[in-house]
Amino acid sequence: MKKILSKVLYLILAIPVFVNATSCPNTNVVTDAPLFQWSYDSVGDYYSGTLIMDEVTITLNNGETLTTRAYAQAGQTPSVPGPTIVMEPGKKYVLKFENRLPYEPLSTAHNVFKDPNVTNLHTHGLHTTGDTPGDDATRIFEGRTGGDYVFDITSDHMGGTFWIHAHHHGSTYLQISSGAFGMMLIDDANDGQIINGQFADLPANVRNMEERLLTMAYLDPSVSGTGGDMLVSGTLSPGWNVNGTVNGNICMPVNTWQHWRLLTAAANLKAQNVVVGNQCEVALLARDGVWRTMVPKDLATNTVTLTGGSRADIAVRCSADSTLTIGNTVIANIYADPGLTQVPANVANPYAADGVSQWASFRPGYLRDLRDPALALEGSAVTNFETVNMGARTINGSKFDIDVPTFITQADGIQEWNVKGATNHPFHLHVFHFQAQTDCGEYEAGEYYDTIAAACNVRFDLNPQTSTVFDGKTIFHCHLLDHEDQGAMGYMVVQPAPGTIPAPTYPAGAGFSEKYELDAGQQPPPPPPPPGDPAAVTVGSITVSIASAGRGQSTGVADIVVVDDLGNPVAGAVVSGAFSGDINETISASPATNANGQTTVSTAQTAKVRTLSFCVTGIIDTNGVLSSFSGSICGNL
Numbered sequence: 114m115k116k117i118l119s120k121v122l123y124l125i126l127a128i129p130v131f132v133n134a135t136s137c138p139n140t141n142v143v144t145d146a147p148l149f150q151w152s153y154d155s156v157g158d159y160y161s162g163t164l165i166m167d168e169v170t171i172t173l174n175n176g177e178t179l180t181t182r183a184y185a186q187a188g189q190t191p192s193v194p195g196p197t198i199v200m201e202p203g204k205k206y207v208l209k210f211e212n213r214l215p216y217e218p219l220s221t222a223h224n225v226f227k228d229p230n231v232t233n234l235h236t237h238g239l240h241t242t243g244d245t246p247g248d249d250a251t252r253i254f255e256g257r258t259g260g261d262y263v264f265d266i267t268s269d270h271m272g273g274t275f276w277i278h279a280h281h282h283g284s285t286y287l288q289i290s291s292g293a294f295g296m297m298l299i300d301d302a303n304d305g306q307i308i309n310g311q312f313a314d315l316p317a318n319v320r321n322m323e324e325r326l327l328t329m330a331y332l333d334p335s336v337s338g339t340g341g342d343m344l345v346s347g348t349l350s351p352g353w354n355v356n357g358t359v360n361g362n363i364c365m366p367v368n369t370w371q372h373w374r375l376l377t378a379a380a381n382l383k384a385q386n387v388v389v390g391n392q393c394e395v396a397l398l399a400r401d402g403v404w405r406t407m408v409p410k411d412l413a414t415n416t417v418t419l420t421g422g423s424r425a426d427i428a429v430r431c432s433a434d435s436t437l438t439i440g441n442t443v444i445a446n447i448y449a450d451p452g453l454t455q456v457p458a459n460v461a462n463p464y465a466a467d468g469v470s471q472w473a474s475f476r477p478g479y480l481r482d483l484r485d486p487a488l489a490l491e492g493s494a495v496t497n498f499e500t501v502n503m504g505a506r507t508i509n510g511s512k513f514d515i516d517v518p519t520f521i522t523q524a525d526g527i528q529e530w531n532v533k534g535a536t537n538h539p540f541h542l543h544v545f546h547f548q549a550q551t552d553c554g555e556y557e558a559g560e561y562y563d564t565i566a567a568a569c570n571v572r573f574d575l576n577p578q579t580s581t582v583f584d585g586k587t588i589f590h591c592h593l594l595d596h597e598d599q600g601a602m603g604y605m606v607v608q609p610a611p612g613t614i615p616a617p618t619y620p621a622g623a624g625f626s627e628k629y630e631l632d633a634g635q636q637p638p639p640p641p642p643p644p645g646d647p648a649a650v651t652v653g654s655i656t657v658s659i660a661s662a663g664r665g666q667s668t669g670v671a672d673i674v675v676v677d678d679l680g681n682p683v684a685g686a687v688v689s690g691a692f693s694g695d696i697n698e699t700i701s702a703s704p705a706t707n708a709n710g711q712t713t714v715s716t717a718q719t720a721k722v723r724t725l726s727f728c729v730t731g732i733i734d735t736n737g738v739l740s741s742f743s744g745s746i747c748g749n750l
Contacts, residue, residue, distance in 0.1 A: 133392070133433040133434050134367045134431075134432065134433050134434060134448075134449040134450065134451050135434055135448060135449075135450070136448070136450050136451075136452050137362055137364035137448040137450045137453075138362055138448070140174075140362075141174050141358055141359075141360065141361045141362050142358070142361065142362050142364060143327070143355050143356050143358045143361040143362060143363050143364075143445060144356060144358075145197070145326055145356065146192065146194045146195065146196060146197050146295060146296065146326065146328065146356055146357070147185075147186070147189060147192060147196045147197070148196060148197050148199070149162060149164070149186050149196040149197060149198040149199070150162060150186065151206065154620070154623070157620040157621075157623060158205065159204075159205040159206065159207055159620050160200075160204060160205070160206045160207070161206070161207040161208070161209065162186065162187075162208060162209065163186065163187035163208075163209040163210075163211060164184055164185070164186060164187070164195075164196075164198075164208055164209070164210050164211075164234070165184070165185050165186070165187050165191070165210075165211045165212075165213050166182055166183065166184055166185075166191070166210075166211070166212050166213065166214060166232050166279070166293065167182070167183070167185065167191050167213040167214065168180065168181070168182055168191075168214060168344055169181065169182075169183050169185075169190060169191040169192075170347070171183075171192070171193055171292075171357070173349060173354070173357065173358070173359055174358050174359055174361070175359045175360070177347065177348045177349040177350065177359075178347040178348050178349060179193070179291070179292070179332065179334055179345075179346075179347040179349040180344060180345065180346045180347050181193065181291040181292045181293075181334075181344065181345055181347075182214060182229075182230075182232070182279075182288055182291065182292070182293055182344065182345075183195055183292045183293055184196065184234075184277070184293060184294070184295050187209075187211065192357065193292035193294075193330065193332065193357050194292070194294055194295045194296060194328045194330060194356065194357060194378065195277070195293075195294065195295030196295055197295060197296045197297070197298065197326060198277060198295065198296075198297045198298070199297075199298045199299075199300060200264065200266050200297070200298075200299055200300070201266065201299070201300040201302070202266050202267065202268050202269065202270040202272070202299065202300070202303055203266065203267070203268035204266055205263070205264070205265050205266075205617075205620070206263070206264045206266065207261055207262070207263055207264075207619065207620065207623075207625055208234075208261070208262040208263075208264065209259065209261050209262075209625070210233070210234060210254065210259055210260055210261065210262060211259035211631055212230075212231075212232050212254040212255065212256055212257065212258055212259060212631075213256070213257070213631065214230040214232070214256040214257075215230055215256045215257070216230070216255055216256040216257045216258075217229075217230045217231070217255065217256055218255075219231060219253065219255060220283065220680060222283075222653070222676075222680050223512075223513075223514075224282075224283075224506070224512045224513060224598070224599050224600035224654070225283060225340070225598075225599065225653050225654050225674070225680075226283060226284070226286065226287065226339045226340030226341075226595075226598055226599070226654075227283035227284065227340045227341065227680075228255075228281060228283050228284045228340065228341075229284055229287055229288075229339070229340050229341055229342035229343070229344065230255070230256040230284075230344075231253060231254065231255050231256070231281050231283075231284055232254055232279045232281050232284065232288060232293065233250065233252045233253065233254050233279065233280055233281050234262070234277050234278070234279060234280065235248060235250045235277065235278055235279075235280035235543070236248045236264070236275060236277055236297060237275055237276050237277065237278060237297075237422060237541075237543075237563070238273070238274075238275035238276070238297075238401055238402045238424070238546075238563045239264070239266075239270075239275055239297070239299070240267065240270055240271075240479060240544065240545070240546065240581065240583075241264055241265075241266070241267075241544065241583065242265075242544070242583045242585060242614065242615070242616050242617060243543050243544045243583065243585055243586045243587045243588060243604075244583075244585035244586050244615075244616035245616060245627055246260075246261060246262055246263045246616065246617060246618075246619065246625075246627055247262065247263060247264065247265075247616055247617050248262070248264070248543065248544070249586070250280040250282075250543065250588050251282070251515055251586075251588075252627075252628075253281060254281075254628070257630060257631045257632055258628060258629065258630055258631060259628070259629055259630075259631055260626065260627050260628040260629065261619065261625040261626060261627070263617040263618070263619060263625075264617070265617045266299065267581050267614075269477035269478065269479070269581055270299055270477070271299070271301075271304060271402070271403060271404065271476065271477055271480060272298075272299045272300055272301025272302070272303070272304045273298070273299055273301065273399060273401075273402025273403060273404070273424075273426070274296070274298060274374040274375075274376065274399070274402050274424040274426055275296075275297040275298065275299065275402050275424070276294060276295065276296050276297050276328075276376050276378065276422070276424070277294065277295050277296075277297050278293060278294040278295075278378070278422075279293040279294070282513065282597075282598060282602065283340060283598050284340055284598070285380075285594045285597060285598050286336065286339065286380050286381070286594040286595040286597070286598045287336050287339040287340055287342055287345070289378070289379075289380040289594055290331075290332070290333040290336040290339075290380040290381070290594075291332065291333070291334065291336060291337075291345045292330070292332060294328075294330070294378045295328075296326055296328055296374070296376050298326075298374070299402070301315070304404065304474070304475065305474075305475040306408075306465075306472045306473055306474055306475055307473040307474070307475050308473075312475050313475075316464070316465055316466050316472055317466070318459070318460060318461055318462050318463075318464070318466065318468065319372075319408075319462075319463055319464075319472075321456065321460055321461040322370050322371055322372040322428060322456075322461045322462070322463065323365075323369075323371045323372065323456070323461070324371070324372045324373075324374060325363070325365075325371055325372070325373045325374065326356075326374050326376075327355055327356060327363070327373055327374065327375050327376070327437075328355065328356055328357075328376045328378050329353060329354075329355055329375060329376065329377050329378065329379075329387070329437075329439060329444060330353065330354055330355075330357070330378040330379065331351070331352065331353050331378070331379035331380070331382065331421075332349060332351065332352065332354065333351040333380070334346070334347055334349050334350075334351065335351055352442075353439060353442055353444040354444070355437070355444055355445045358445075360443075360444070360445070360446070361445045361446070362445065362446050362447075362448055363437065363445050363446065363447045363448065364448050364450055364453065365429075365431065365447065365448070365449060365450065365453070366449070366450060366451075366453035366454055366455045366456065367431065367432065367433075367449040367450060367451045367453075367455065368430060368431075368432055368449070368455060368458075369430060369453075369455050369456050369458075369461065370428050370429070370430045370456070370458065370461050370462045370463060371428070371429050371430070372398065372426065372427075372428055372463070373426070373427050373428070373429050374424065374426050375387065375417075375419070375424060375425045375426070375427065376424050377419045377420065377421055377422065377423050377424070377439075378421070378422075379421035379422075380421060380593075380594040380595070381421060381593050381594060381595060382419075382420055382421035382593075383420060383421075383536075383537065383539065383566055383593070384418050384419070384420050384536075384539070384554075384555065384566040384567075385418065385419060385420070385439050385440045386416050386417075386418055386438075386439070386440065387416065387417050387418070387419050387425070387437070387438070387439050388414075388415055388416045388437075388438040388439075389415045389427070389429055389431075389435060389436075389437055389438075389447070390415065390431075390435030390436040390437075390438070390447065391415060391435070392431055392432060392433040392434065392435040392447075392449070393415060393429055393430060393431035393432070393435050393447065393449075394411075394415075394429070394430045394431075395411075395412045395415040395416075395417075395427055395428070395429055396409035396410060396411050396412060396427065396428040396463045397409055397410040397411075397412055397417060397425065397426075397427055398426040398427060398428055398463055399424075399425070399426035400423070400424070400425055400426075400560060400561070400562055401423060401424055401546065401561065401562045401563045401564065402424060402546075402563070403476075403480060403546060403560070403561040403562075404474035404476070405474060405560060406473070406474060406476075406482070406559055406560065407471040407472070407473055407474070408463065408471060408472055408473075408474050409428055409463040409464065409471065410471075412427070418555040418566075420539040420564055420565075420566045420592060421539070421592055421593070421594070422539075422541060422564050422592050423562075423564050428462070428463035430458075430462075431447055431449040432449060433449055434446070434447060434448050434449055435447040435449070477581070478574070478579055478580050478581065479545075479546075479573075479574060479580040479581045479582075480546060480548075480561055481574070481579070481580075482548070482559060483527055483548050483550075483572040483573070483574060484548070484550055484558070484559060484572075494526055494527065495526060495527045495528070495529045495572070496523070496525050496526030496527060496528075497522055497523070497526065497527075497528050497529070497575075498529050498530075498531070499520055499528070499529075499530045499531070500530070500531045500533065501530050501531070501532045501533065501540065501589070502533045502534055503532065503533065503534035503535050503537075503538035503539075503540055503591055503601065504534060504538065504601065504658065505538070505596065505601070505656050505657050505658040505748075505750055506596055506599040506600040506601050506654075506656040506658075507600055507601055507656075508589070508590070508591070508601055508602065508603040509603070511603070512599075512600030512601075513590075513600050513601070513602035513603060515604075518586075518603075518604055518605060518606045519589075519603030519604060519605060520603075520605040520606070521605070521606045521608065522575065522605055522606065522607050522608065523575075523607075523608050523610065524575045524576070524577055524582050524584060524607050524608060524609070524610040524612075524613045525575065525576060525610065526574075526575065526576050527572050527573070527574050527575070527576065528572060528573050528574075528575055529550075529570060529571070529572050530547070530570070530571050530572075531570050532565065532568060532569050532570075532571060533568050534568070535565055535566055535567055535568060535569065536554070536566055536567055536568060537723075537750060538591040538593060538596060538601060539564055539565065539566040539591065539592040539593065540564065540565055540566075540589065540591070540592070541563060541564040541589060541590055541591075541592040542563060542564075542573075542587065542588075542589045543563075543587050543588040543589065544583055544587040544588075545573040545575075545583075545587065546561040546562065546563050546573065547561065547562060547563070547571035547572060547573045548560070548561050548571060548572050548573065549561075549562065549565070549569050549570075549571055550569075550570045550571065550572060551569070551570065553565065553567040553568065553569035553570075554566070554567035554569075555567065556569060564592055575607060577610060577611065577612025577613050578612060581614065582607065582610075582612065582613045582614065583607065583613065583614045583615075584607045584608065584609040584610070584613040584614065584615055585606065585607060585609075585615065585616060586604050586605075586606060587604060587605045587606075587607060588602065588603075588604045589602070589603055589604065589605070590602035590603070599654050599656065600656070647677035647678050647679045647681065647739060648677075648678055648739065648740055649677065649678050649739050649740040649741075649742065650675055650676070650677060650678075650683050650686055650732045650733075650734050650739045650740070650741065650742050651675070651676060651677070651678060651732070651742050651746075652673065652674070652675065652676075652729050652732070652742070652746040653674035653675060653676035653680070653682070653710060654673070654674045654748075655671060655672070655673050655674075655727060655729065655746065655747065655748025656671070656672040656673075656748060657669070657670070657671050657725055657726065657727050657748045657749055657750045658670045658671075658672070658750065659722045659725065659750065660715070662719040665721055666719040666720060666721060667719060667720065667721070667722045668696075668715050668716045668717075668718070668719050669692045669694075669696045669698070669715065669716040669718075669722060669725050669727070670713065670714075670715050670716075671690075671692070671713070671714050671715075671727035671748065672711060672712075672713050673688050673690075673703070673706075673711070673712055673713075673714070673727075673729060674706075674709070674710045674711050675688065675706045675710045675711075675712070675732055676710055677739055681710075682706075682708070682709050682710025682711075683706060683710050683734060683739065684705070684706055684707060684708050684709075684710065684736075685705050685706060685734065685735045685736045686705065686706045686710070686712070686732050686733065686734050686735065687702050687703055687704075687705055687706075687712075687732070687733050687735055688700070688702070688703040688706075688712055688714065688729055688731070688732050689701055689702055689703070689729075689730055689731040689732075690714070690727055690728050690729040690730045690731070691727070691728055691730065692716055692725060692726065692727050693725075693726050693727075693728070694722070694723075694724040694725040694726050694750070695720045695721065695722045695723055695724055695725055696716050696718050696719075696720050696722060696725060698716045698717065698718055700714045705735060714727070722750070724749075724750060725749070725750040726747050726748065726749045726750070727747065727748055728745050728746065728747040728748075729742070729745070729746050729747075730743065730744070730745055731743050
């Protein structure tokens with residue numbers, strides 16, 4: 114009743130009272146990222162454009178600098194975030210991609226940080242194929258190479274908020290931490306609602322809300338050096354920004370509803386509260402690019418919980434100046450400016466046409482409700498059950514191996530996966546959104562997500578008769594990206610069946626291809642000089658886990674791989690370091706590393722462990738050949 118009365122008052126007040134609503138400053142204003150421009154080929158009936166990755170030095174609004182790798186449209190300067198890419202359902206797009214970074218040879222090491230100048234892109238959240246030339250996260254583009262991606266956006270693709278980011282296994286954490294990402298939208302012009310069981314357009318007042326595209330990014334230049342990086346540098350302190358503006362100002366008309374598309378672009382973020390200050394009203398419209406079943410959900414605390422990579426569409430209306438906060442950090446100021454043009458609440462608001470009620474969103478078949486027991490009568494029973502254990506640098510106890518799928522699945526019905534361990538290791542599934550079957554922490558029963566940070570039973574439909582199903586490879590991984598780079602990734606293979614959609618094809622005769630050299634026809638670059646002799650030991654990887662000690666207690670375990678400065682495993686090395694978190698314990702010396710450079714240390718203490726780190730502070734080569742390591746390199750549970 115309070116919400117209904119407040120809406121009525123906003124409609125009837127002829128002269129609103131503005132309390133602490135002030136004009137927006139002229140400086141540090143949050144502005145949109147550049148918009149990617151497509152070119153249309155009327156003969157082939159497709160759209161094309163060229164996206165590049167290149168090195169750039171950015172000076173932020175606070176005067177600090179960041180030298181990094183970032184995306185741009187060809188002909189433009191790379192930016193953080195990169196350009197916003199917009200596509201429409203039912204259309205074909207060819208995205209030409211060029212890695213303009215310097216060439217470096219691929220590392221043969223696996224599940225370690227590596228290849229800082231090798232990259233690609235992933236369209237996070239799109240309902241699209243996971244195979245080349247589509248959204249294949251295993252494609253590899255060394256510096257000075259390129260290749261063409263094809264996106265056949267299905268006609269039933271729901272409009273929503275998505276993003277692109279670098280996804281080469283081994284350099285994902287480095288490149289996203291330092292800015293290789295941008296927002297992506299699927300146009301929602303064809304989305305709608307259900308009225309009396311029939312499809313209808315979205316409420317006009319929902320369409321009339323002004324949209325704000327807000328990428329909340331955590332940039333961390335301290336990743337400099339990861340995997341051999343020699344580029345990332347500058348004076349920028351690790352921290353948050355919005356659309357590349359530090360402590361920026363978001364300007365909006367007072368008492369006017371806006372549609373905010375929020376993206377959390379952070380490489381290592383567990384679930385955090387995103388809060389709009391209490392001078393505003395906030396309602397949730399969509400999560401991870403999918404409209405809620407019933408729209409909107411009023412958020413009494415103005416809070417939505419997001420992990421790195423998650424998105425939320427919210428409606429915001431402010432009667433006074435406010436703030437946007439993540440965790441305990443204010444990342445932007447909100448100015449409810451009485452001098453800006455105000456749109457009446459009956460013209461632009463997130464509710465049904467009456468301005469008060471929720472409306473039922475129309476969802477395509479691949480996003481239908483899978484909780485109904487009657488599904489079995491429709492030929493859509495649950496035909497496959499899997500358990501996914503998210504661990505420290507592993508999934509189901511195994512590290513990523515591109516030659517060994519985690520699951521091989523038939524396209525014949527509904528999948529039900531029991532996801533465990535995701536509270537500390539957020540679970541992200543490519544290609545297919547999944548529906549929470551019960552309330553799982555902040556995740557609501559019946560709603561769809563592509564990333565969750567809670568243990569949860571989820572379902573998605575692989576029956577081509579009732580859903581849009583892509584056969585082939587589907588990646589899933591921990592969305593703490595340093596964990597993913599070190600092995601917490603797997604994949605499912607969906608077997609082809611009648612009605613499944615295979616990988617797309619290039620437009621005929623247009624000259625597109627999977628990979629090419631940017632300098633073809635020119636004098637090839639000289640081969641890299643042969644490596645010299647190794648000189649020192651260092652940490653290749655650290656995997657922190659726990660082992661049950663009974664009665665709810667656990668011991669801490671750290672698996673450390675020691676390598677030389679050329680990346681080769683070192684046998685006979687001894688590690689010292691310390692556990693911290695729920696168990697604090699110093700390790701003076703580990704067992705000597707084996708032929709694979711691996712050694713394991715465990716705590717003598719036990720505890721109920723929720724957080725745990727192990728930091729290597731020293732390594733000695735007992736062979737007396739390589740120089741010792743001193744410093745601090747850490748791994749986290």
